């Protein structure tokens with residue numbers, strides 16, 4: 261059995277992810293092919309079979325992954341799509357909104373129209389509110405807006421950029437959680453606090469801190485549902501727990517997902533993920 265790790269270049273943390281996954285695969289007797297989609301000969305595309313395990317370990321590589329996907333290859337998708345068109349976790353947020361999962365209220369479009377903006381502020385419950393860019397991670401691109409002038413001066417600029425943004429209700433919380441879903445289970449739940457003088461938990465990678473956390477069954481089911489609705493069997497789920505009520509809010513699901521929340525003990529999590537794919541590849545249909 262072969263494990264194809266796909267990545268697009270190297271942003272911070274990607275090399276460490278590759279090294280960890282590679283060594284876990286080798287320990288489990290798998291042959292590993294690590295493919296950088298920026299530095300790959302597209303005239304020599306392999307045809308992947310059920311015995312090939314495919315995981316795109318970092319953001320990007322949409323085209324290569326689309327080219328490699330077929331009905332056979334073993335992946336973390338429930339059903340392999342023909343194309344991997346997802347470029348931002350916001351697209352899954354649309355699915356979660358339609359399924360009415362508990363999330364911050366969201367407006368999926370940004371405008372500088374003052375009248376419409378006022379209606380959006382009402383819809384989102386007033387200030388503060390969040391503006392979020394599509395492709396960011398670790399909270400970089402997640403912007404907190406506190407006042408009307410802060411909003412209009414930011415929006416007037418953002419609408420001139422090629423990105424599209426969403427606006428979200430601000431959830432007042434003291435902590436959140438990163439949850440890893442695999443199949444029908446939660447295999448990891450870790451609590452995170454916000455970085456010093458920040459409302460975000462991870463903008464400075466080296467200052468990111470997670471601690472073990474028990475989550476209750478309904479919260480687990482929320483995470484599992486959020487992942488399955490996205491046609492996935494594995495993803496990292498971000499939650500915030502509202503300060504007043506303790507109610508969990510789904511922020512987003514991440515696929516691929518970072519390893520930061522289990523860096524203290526990566527082997528058990530990675531072994532479960534790899535074993536899941538091996539079992540799937542060995543299943544007769």
Ligand SMILES: Nc1ncnc2c1ncn2[C@@H]1O[C@H](COP(=O)(O)OP(=O)(O)O)[C@@H](O)[C@H]1O
Pocket residue numbers: 349364390396397398399400401402428429430431432436454459460461462498500511512
């Ligand atoms: N609606 C919100 N209300 C309050 N804080 C938020 C909200 N959305 C995001 N955050 C903060 O920003 C962090 C990053 O947000 P997230 O949606 O997970 O974006 P990213 O894609 O960058 O990981 C969260 O961990 C949380 O601390």
Ligand SMILES: [Mg+2]
Pocket residue numbers: 398399498511512514
């Ligand atoms: Mg996140």
